[in-house]
Amino acid sequence: MPENTNSKQHPSKKARKLPPHPGLSFKDVPSMYPEPDYPFPALSLEQRMHFELYGYTILDDLFTPQEMAAIESVSKKEKQGILDATGDACFPKPPPETKYHAHRNGSKWRGVRNEMENGDFYLDRLEIEGTLGLDPIFLSILTKPRLFGIATELLGGTFRFDMLAVRFNQRSTNNVLGWHGGVSRHRDRAVCMNGWFHTQILGLILFLTDVGPEDGGTGIFAGSHKFDIPFDELRTYIENNPQSPFFHQVEAKRGSVLLFADGPLMHRTIPIRSDRERLIMLCRMVHSDYLIGDTDWLGCIDSVPNELIEFFHGRAFKPRYRPRETSPSI
Numbered sequence: 001m002p003e004n005t006n007s008k009q010h011p012s013k014k015a016r017k018l019p020p021h022p023g024l025s026f027k028d029v030p031s032m033y034p035e036p037d038y039p040f041p042a043l044s045l046e047q048r049m050h051f052e053l054y055g056y057t058i059l060d061d062l063f064t065p066q067e068m069a070a071i072e073s074v075s076k077k078e079k080q081g082i083l084d085a086t087g088d089a090c091f092p093k094p095p096p097e098t099k100y101h102a103h104r105n106g107s108k109w110r111g112v113r114n115e116m117e118n119g120d121f122y123l124d125r126l127e128i129e130g131t132l133g134l135d136p137i138f139l140s141i142l143t144k145p146r147l148f149g150i151a152t153e154l155l156g157g158t159f160r161f162d163m164l165a166v167r168f169n170q171r172s173t174n175n176v177l178g179w180h181g182g183v184s185r186h187r188d189r190a191v192c193m194n195g196w197f198h199t200q201i202l203g204l205i206l207f208l209t210d211v212g213p214e215d216g217g218t219g220i221f222a223g224s225h226k227f228d229i230p231f232d233e234l235r236t237y238i239e240n241n242p243q244s245p246f247f248h249q250v251e252a253k254r255g256s257v258l259l260f261a262d263g264p265l266m267h268r269t270i271p272i273r274s275d276r277e278r279l280i281m282l283c284r285m286v287h288s289d290y291l292i293g294d295t296d297w298l299g300c301i302d303s304v305p306n307e308l309i310e311f312f313h314g315r316a317f318k319p320r321y322r323p324r325e326t327s328p329s330i
């Protein structure tokens with residue numbers, strides 16, 4: 001297995017000027033750094049209306065081709081390192097207490113790799129979680145001012161990054177991740193203000209491969225972020241009505257970014273039917289006062305500069321809402 005250099009207790013983390021870790025859920029830890037500049041509002045009216053109605057929106061220009069190439073390159077390098085360390089073998093089961101294998105710099109992985117009848121090994125899927133410390137590209141793309149503006153706009157105030165991962169998957173006979181979301185947890189945090197819905201958790205999926213109808217584009221129960229109906233009832237409906245106008249399957253070009261109301265919006269991984277491998281980067285953002293200091297799903301935060309650390313570590317929540325009227329240029 002790759003070397004375990006999990007740096008949860010890395011000395012530089014202890015030395016850094018950070019507010020105390022106050023424990024679970026929402027806490028009021030005052031901000032120690034001034035708010036950086038970022039565009040606000042950051043979405044066009046059409047993108048914002050799409051999120052409002054369907055619970056998701058797609059952007060095509062958030063990351064540059066150079067940034068995508070860098071993310072892809074580091075993801076493939078890490079994947080190769082894991083495959084090399086495994087050798088000609090199925091992936092071992094991770095320890096039950098952690099459910100993941102430790103990897104480099106605060107990251108961890110799990111996956112499914114099986115032996116086929118001809119003796120070759122087939123990688124169903126590989127999930128590498130907590131990738132922030134694996135390469136500077138991750139910090140660089142997360143701290144883009146436009147992303148700060150978008151997250152603030154859709155969460156309705158200050159936010160922090162909560163998880164970051166890359167995932168490979170291929171056509172598989174194993175189960176994929178079924179319908180989830182639709183959670184009522186912290187629903188009081190999903191407020192409507194100035195006529196706009198604001199989610200309590202924001203998901204971001206960057207598609208690093210083209211995703212056509214056969215390539216496992218994320219499945220979405222459009223509009224379900226607004227339904228206060230039991231999860232089982234919603235799941236039964238959407239499973240029994242695959243032709244429903246509420247069932248959307250994302251089709252995207254490499255570089256498209258799906259922003260969705262992770263949590264309230266029901267969504268799932270759609271099984272791949274083509275021979276193409278899918279690679280995504282997945283990131284989750286939450287209100288800045290949620291689980292302050294709980295950065296384990298991000299990975300190593302040592303490279304985050306002090307003036308931006310609160311976007312990872314957390315701080316008191318300050319609401320900020322897109323105005324009811326936006327300038328015609330947005």
Ligand SMILES: O=C(O)CCC(=O)C(=O)O
Binds near residue numbers: 205216219267269282
């Ligand atoms: O694979 C996808 O498209 C969705 C992944 C997802 O929803 C999740 O990991 O929570």
